[in-house]
Amino acid sequence: MDKKTAGEVFKVLEAQYGGIGTALNYETPFQLLIATMLSAQTTDVQVNRMTPKLFADYPDARSMEKLTAEELSEYIKGCGLYRGKAKHILAAVSILTAKYQGQVPESLEELTALPGVGRKTANVVLSNAFGQPALAVDTHVLRVSNRLGLARGKDPLKVEEQLCGRLPREVWGQAHHWLIWHGRRICKAQKPLCGECALRELCPERNSNPESGKAPGEGGAGALTDSAF
Ligand code: SF4
Structure with a gap:
């Protein structure tokens, strides 16, 4: 995936999941x-x-x-x-x-x-x-980043290096959450909901689950232009 398209992907992910952190409850x-x-x-x-x-x-x-x-x-x-x-x-x-x-x-x-x-x-x-710059690669991050073409391979360390190479250090931690939440909610392991995915216009695997239906409404990723990435 070229740099410009990757930037558009990250911008859509930020718009969808920005501000959502870990689902784990903790105080310290x-x-x-x-x-x-x-x-x-x-x-x-x-x-x-x-x-x-x-x-x-x-x-x-x-x-x-x-x-x-x-x-x-x-x-x-x-x-x-x-x-x-x-x-x-x-x-x-x-x-x-x-x-x-x-x-x-x-x-x-x-x-x-x-x-x-x-x-x-x-x-x-x-x-x-x-609050340190770090991008944890779990099963969701691995799967979603490969499907989107943001990274290639099954080695978490190599995927981490590829993702970090595409992003400013200050958003590494946030990008981890964006990819996890997209994997949980939309780009599911067995049946990705491509028809509901805001990234479908940018994703090389958007037809991987034909059963997921047509895209609902407008507002796909192509409308976004001023990527910060
Ligand atoms: S279009 Fe489908 S495969 Fe691509 S990111 Fe969206 S849900 Fe995943």
Whole structure:
């Protein structure tokens, strides 16, 4: 996809989803880290059902450190792979208290050194909790960016590099949310709703789901001209 078209795509995405952040509920960087760790193989809705009680009882690293894996599992057993997640979380919490005075470190290297914390989780924390330029690539971002031609390939790191190369640093974190929400609401994995998609005029795969119907109304992406990207 050429630079001009990519700019138009991002402008439409911003118009559609600008201002919408993560669906995960949290109050502190620590709580976002834990919620994001829980969200692997689990929907944000499911995570949000479990975290209110967990964070009310154990709001920070120093209090959560007192839990055993079995006790933590009771709080999070509504999410997939919860036994493994409980072990990873407690191992990470132990490092946070021992090495960082219970705080969450603010660098990619330090975050990804924590048990159970991969690059995607680290980037989510860096951008959402600390306002750093970071673009987390999850399954939605990977799928939507490939369908739109914004990036190519299945390697999240390479897709992240391609997307970041197309965008100013100050919108990396927002672009993550735009692509996620577009993937959840419209460009769904099995049956993308191409007929309802504001990007259909710009998308090379707009006919990938002929069952999704005709485009409703006017106002497609082609009308937008003064792209900031
Ligand atoms: S036109 Fe279809 S494939 Fe393309 S972004 Fe929209 S929903 Fe996804």
